[in-house]
Amino acid sequence: MANKRIDMSKIRYILRLYLQGRSKLQISENSGVSRNTLKSYIKRFEELLMSSSELEALSDKELESLMVKPPEQPINARLKELYSLFPEVEKQLKRKGMTRQKLWQKYYNNYEKAFSRSRFNVHFSIWKSTTSPTMHIEHKAGDKMYIDYAGDKLSYIDDSTGEIIYVEVFVAALGASQLTYVEAVHSQQKEDFIKACESGLHYFGGVPLALVPDNLKSAVSKSSKYEPIINETFAEFAEHYGFTVLPARAYKPRDKAIVENTVKIIYTKIYSIVKEKTYHSLMELNEAIHEQLEKLNNNFFKGRDYSRRMQFEEIERKELNELPMLKFEFKKYHYATVAKNGYVNLKEDKHYYSVPFAFIGKKVKLSYTGQIVYIYYNYEQIAIHDRNKSSYRYTTDTYHLASTHKFVSEWNPDTFIMWGNAVHEDVGNYLSKLLADKSHPEQGYKSCMGILSFERRYGKDRLIKACQRGLAYEIYNYKMIQDILIQKLDFHNEKGELDIHMPEHENIRGSKYYN
16 A cells, blocks of 8 residues: 555545546646556555445545554454354355345344444444455356356377467356366367367256457457447357346456456466376366366355355356256358349359349348358348258249259250250250360350250251361350351361361461462
């Protein structure tokens, strides 16, 4: 504490400014108190975890007893009796609907030499601050689960490469019982983060009313002091499990004091032991973490006769909401424009899915899991397909196609070869080789239709001869047959000659140029 004694009215003024969110520099300038002295009083106040209403309710004498540590004095029997009740008082305050007023009234009715309510509250605050200061916020059972990542990473060795793989360590703690969950994950990306949160909920065996994440990008798209924006995937995860997301305010460590202190504890109780060994997989590392985690949750709190697990079973388990029947299915999102053929491309798989033809040219959102692809336009679901990861393939729902397109949707390579054989065996053979020459058969459907249409323009015999010459050239495309027919090369095949006369052009010099 500061060397120089400060009047209680000034300390009260300093604390009011602090609770209003003023910076330490502003408070120092307004109060005339040095920043170092100021910091010591604010630190002491933070340890007490008092609200503004509790501050205003204290007399100057009571405030002094909290803010200025008195010389050590022998505690009398009356106080010993009161202090012996505080562990149970602390535990009962975590129950829904329980207040200090109710507990004081019960104490006052049962003890002849009971303290007044104000003295009861003062001594309870002193007791909390001297036992384990920042771990005793009066959280309600089943209310909040705090989540964060530890700053230090752990690692394992990849046996196939010998590479050291560094991993993130996810930490979750329930507010009331402080029951803790720890898991090593590959990254802080959305998928790993949500899976870790889900594992934590299943470890606790229920769902609290709210999750309190730090301003992680995996949970919060845009941080804000007043209305942070939760990212779409995490919001869906919250809806699936039925909890509210309450992001901690940036630069406000008291908002998540539970998990921050839990991280400090796991460095001592888990990291120090786990780091003594070498691991060869993420699973092996997590097995070691969970072994030490059980010890942490079952060991008694310092100065208490109960553990995290005991406190959880007694006051918090029954307050958690039930887990849903099915686990959350992680979704990814992609935005794309519907092509003129009525299909939209899922870029990750390079696969095409049909949508109703009325949405051609519209920008749609694809929401997809490992098994299903959902397609939305203006928040309305317009299509759903089983996911197909085959590249450059098409998944079609015939109900999506216009009547003129339904005929096209029934095309396949055998259809065109059959139509070609109906003209002549060589036409069918040419179309077969054209389709086989494409990386995907559908790329050749229009070429086949174009070649077959030449029968109407040039006649059956000329189309057959053109395909025969195309087979001889071993060039299989629409342009080849078109050039043969236009240049009438199919007429110069009576004796089997394969000469192709070069077309005359003013830029071609000819043999006479070199004489």
